[in-house]
Amino acid sequence: MLQAYERIFGVHDGSKRTMVPCMDSSYYPSSLLDDPKISEVAASLLGDDFNYWGSDGNYYTGDTGWCI
Secondary structure: OHHHHHHHHOOOOOOOOEEEOOHHHOHHHHHHHHOHHHHHHHHHHHOOOOOOOOOOEEEOOOOOOOOO
16 A cells, blocks of 8 residues: 555655545555445445545645644
């Protein structure tokens, strides 16, 4: 998964926030949507007729509560 993440976001130098369509950008992350462990959790929370709409990935920089 780390390699897929790095292909999606590239090298992040910390100078600005990076936002990309995360799950839709690569085969591996998008294949997780078909994983029974993931779909069962989503169905238990949202019902069997849930629908994946889209996603985005954010790599924050600066003084935010999301930085580690």
